[in-house]
Amino acid sequence: xxxxxxxxxxxxxxxxxxxxxxxxxxxxxxxxxxxxxxxxxxxxxxxxxxxxxxxxxxxxxxxxxxxxxxxxxxxxxxxxxxxxxxxxxxxxxxxxxxxxxxxxxxxxxxxxxxxxxxxxxxxxxxxxxxxxxxxxxxxxxxxxxxxxxxxxxxxxxxxxxxxxxxxxxxxxxxxxxxxxxxxxxxxxxxxxxxxxxxxxxxxxxxxxxxxxxxxxxxxxxxxxxxxxxxxxxxxxxxxxxxxxxxxxxxxxxxxxxxxxxxxxxxxxxxxxxxxxxxxxxxxxxxxxxxxxxxxxxxxxxxxxxxxxxxxxxxxxxxxxxxxxxxxxxxxxxxxxxxxxxxxxxxxxxxxxxxxxxxxxxxxxxxxxxxxxxxxxxxxxxxxxxxxxxxxxxxxxxxxxxxxxxxxxxxxxxxxxxxxxxxxxxxxxxxxxxxxxxxxxxxxxx
Numbered sequence: 001x002x003x004x005x006x007x008x009x010x011x012x013x014x015x016x017x018x019x020x021x022x023x024x025x026x027x028x029x030x031x032x033x034x035x036x037x038x039x040x041x042x043x044x045x046x047x048x049x050x051x052x053x054x055x056x057x058x059x060x061x062x063x064x065x066x067x068x069x070x071x072x073x074x075x076x077x078x079x080x081x082x083x084x085x086x087x088x089x090x091x092x093x094x095x096x097x098x099x100x101x102x103x104x105x106x107x108x109x110x111x112x113x114x115x116x117x118x119x120x121x122x123x124x125x126x127x128x129x130x131x132x133x134x135x136x137x138x139x140x141x142x143x144x145x146x147x148x149x150x151x152x153x154x155x156x157x158x159x160x161x162x163x164x165x166x167x168x169x170x171x172x173x174x175x176x177x178x179x180x181x182x183x184x185x186x187x188x189x190x191x192x193x194x195x196x197x198x199x200x201x202x203x204x205x206x207x208x209x210x211x212x213x214x215x216x217x218x219x220x221x222x223x224x225x226x227x228x229x230x231x232x233x234x235x236x237x238x239x240x241x242x243x244x245x246x247x248x249x250x251x252x253x254x255x256x257x258x259x260x261x262x263x264x265x266x267x268x269x270x271x272x273x274x275x276x277x278x279x280x281x282x283x284x285x286x287x288x289x290x291x292x293x294x295x296x297x298x299x300x301x302x303x304x305x306x307x308x309x310x311x312x313x314x315x316x317x318x319x320x321x322x323x324x325x326x327x328x329x330x331x332x333x334x335x336x337x338x339x340x341x342x343x344x345x346x347x348x349x350x351x352x353x354x355x356x357x358x359x360x361x362x363x364x365x366x367x368x369x370x371x372x373x374x375x376x377x378x379x380x381x382x383x384x385x386x387x388x389x390x391x392x393x394x395x396x397x398x399x400x401x402x403x404x405x406x407x408x409x410x411x412x413x414x415x416x417x418x419x420x421x422x423x424x425x426x427x428x429x430x431x432x433x434x435x436x437x438x439x440x441x442x443x444x445x
Contacts, residue, residue: 027068028052029401034074034389038081039353040360040378049079051385054404059379070406072399074389081356081378082110082386082401083333086363087220087244087276087315090139091127092116092324100319105136105417106408107330108388108397109316111376111424115142115220115244116324117194121151121176124425125184125435131423132436136407136414138386140424142192142220143185145200145208151175155207162186162215180435187425187433190218190366192244195228205235213239216426218366220244223275225254226263233267240366243267243275245317245327250298251287261298268310274362276313277302279336280328290320291327303345306354313362314354334388335395367426375428384429403431 009016031049036059038044048063049056065071090101090112104112114127123141131139152174153161160166161175164186171182191212193200200208212219221232223243233241243264250261268275280288282302287293294302305311316333317326333355341348360377364370375384385404388397400408407417422429 027070028057028066029072029385029404029406030063030065030069031072031074031079031387031389032063034077034079036079036379037349037352038379039349040081040357041380042349043379044349049379049387051387051401051404054385056379056381056383056385056387058381072389076391077398078390078392079379080352080388080390081376081383083108083355083388084111084359084377085109085316085318085330085333085355086111086113086218086313086359087115087278087317087326088112088330089116089318089322089324089326090114090137091130092119098319098321098323100322101135101137101139102408102413103319103321104316104330105400105402106397106411106413108334108390108400108408109137109330110386110388110400110402111138111140113140113142113189113424115190115192117144117192117197117222118147119144119188119192120147121185121188122178122181124187124423125180125433128184128187128423128433129436131421132432132434134419135421136402136405136417136419137421138402138424138429139421140189142190142218143188144197145191145193145204146198148191148211149204149207155210159211159214162188162211162217180438184433184435187423187427188217189363189425190220190242192220192222193232194222195225196222199228202235205232209236209239209241216366216368218242218363223264224248224251226260227254229264229267233270233273236272238272240272240274242362242366243273245278245315246275246311247277247281247294247299247302248292248327250281250294250302251292252295252298253292257295257298258301261294261301265301265305265310268305274313275311276315277306277311278317278326278328279314280316280332282314282336283332283339288320288328290325291317303340303343306340307345312350312354312358334390334397338390338392338395369426369428371428 029051050058249264316330318329341351357377364373387401389399402420405420
């Protein structure tokens with residue numbers, strides 16, 4: 001009882017007592033005794049980790065707690081960089097009855113890029129406003145390829161707009177009458193070509209390549225039909241392209257599953273072509289009944305590609321419960337990572353890298369912005385305080401930290417972490433876009 005009075009708020013002799021009033025918001029968090037796996041920094045051992053001020057502050061042996069520290073007992077747990085899911089549908093269309101953003105953080109995701117093919121140039125403003133109102137995740141969006149080319153802007157003007165260099169009078173007369181859309185549209189992360197929603201002419205595909213390669217955006221193509229994938233890659237002329245959910249080709253929706261998978265994997269051997277696999281399809285179930293299922297033979301081809309390092313990024317393409325469904329779910333991310341290591345397809349460090357260091361490297365390369373590699377995907381000093389703590393036996397996240405705040409614990413959301421997230425783009429991250437505040441208050445300048 002006496003010990004608790006030094007910790008808990010209580011009333012004594014008619015006065016309210018609280019020892020925690022002096023603990024600053026986003027104070028230090030000490031993760032004790034966990035098995036830290038940080039592929040970028042070649043860490044794979046039991047060691048302590050400190051998060052402070054929203055960043056990774058220190059890593060070391062037997063670190064001593066300081067007054068006011070929040071201490072997480074991580075003995076027997078894996079401590080890895082916060083998971084980066086570059087293909088996770090969040091708020092793409094309508095979310096009227098589901099909570100995919102909160103579910104993603106419960107599963108250990110700290111960064112999510114939402115690649116809805118229907119996303120318009122308004123998407124950064126709309127979802128940016130949601131970040132302003134309080135989300136527990138770092139969120140960014142792609143623009144649908146057809147929508148990107150759906151204005152009066154020329155290709156050159158579109159490139160200028162996405163680089164933040166287009167004159168306002170051109171933006172508001174040839175692109176949109178909404179100045180909010182004009183200002184925030186450059187904050188997208190890339191474009192999404194989607195063969196299931198629309199097919200572009202060769203000339204328009206070439207325009208998309210010009211725009212993304214010159215503006216520093218990620219070009220993601222919906223990969224399912226090998227004929228479409230081969231056409232998109234052939235039109236690239238050496239310009240970067242990323243094959244989204246590439247193992248969907250192994251489900252047999254557009255031909256023999258093994259042949260289709262082999263044809264798509266052949267494309268990934270080209271240096272300008274990157275690709276990703278959906279975690280759900282790599283598990284023993286071969287996929288989800290609500291999504292798509294591979295065959296054992298096509299899955300084996302995907303596993304061999306992972307082992308050779310030709311594909312080194314995993315995504316969820318979730319959430320299955322959401323209105324806009326993908327082929328998988330974030331619930332399969334951690335199990336797939338651990339099972340790839342258990343099966344010897346990858347080492348544990350290599351498996352963790354598929355959703356940490358590797359997507360951070362890809363984003364840094366495609367956006368030509370070192371911010372991604374410097375600040376995300378690893379646990380080095382100064383990196384953002386995004387950490388996923390995993391129970392390796394239950395294969396699920398125990399704690400999820402976003403920008404130094406605990407946003408999920410034991411597969412449940414922590415409500416005080418609802419405003420921990422930020423808005424991410426090719427430029428890096430901002431904690432607020434300002435769009436969500438426009439009808440609430442004005443800033444004094």
